[in-house]
Amino acid sequence: xxxxxxxxxxxxxxxxxxxxxxxxxxxxxxxxxxxxxxxxxxxxxxxxxxxxxxxxxxxxxxxxxxxxxxxxxxxxxxxxxxxxxxxxxxxxxxxxxxxxxxx
Numbered sequence: 110x111x112x113x114x115x116x117x118x119x120x121x122x123x124x125x126x127x128x129x130x131x132x133x134x135x136x137x138x139x140x141x142x143x144x145x146x147x148x149x150x151x152x153x154x155x156x157x158x159x160x161x162x163x164x165x166x167x168x169x170x171x172x173x174x175x176x177x178x179x180x181x182x183x184x185x186x187x188x189x190x191x192x193x194x195x196x197x198x199x200x201x202x203x204x205x206x207x208x209x210x211x212x
Contacts, residue, residue, distance in 0.1 A: 120191045126177060128176070130131075130173065168181070
């Protein structure tokens with residue numbers, strides 16, 4: 110593992126989405142902890158690579174086998190798995206965890 114993932118919080122939207130399976134989440138998570146940032150732009154990949162040493166926020170975007178996009182975001186000692194507000198394209202600078210996420 111390249112970085113500390115901390116506590117994992119999965120949003121209710123992810124848990125209730127029939128197009129995202131447990132295997133989709135496991136596969137994406139395996140990629141995430143190895144530094145494969147999924148469907149992000151090159152500059153976002155570079156920002157994440159720098160964040161590995163600086164401790165800043167890390168963000169990645171993946172797709173389920175049915176094509177549903179979801180994000181993994183690590184900051185402040187937690188990793189959040191959430192549905193995006195739109196596409197996987199940045200900017201995603203102002204992430205605020207929703208209260209519907211499980212603790």
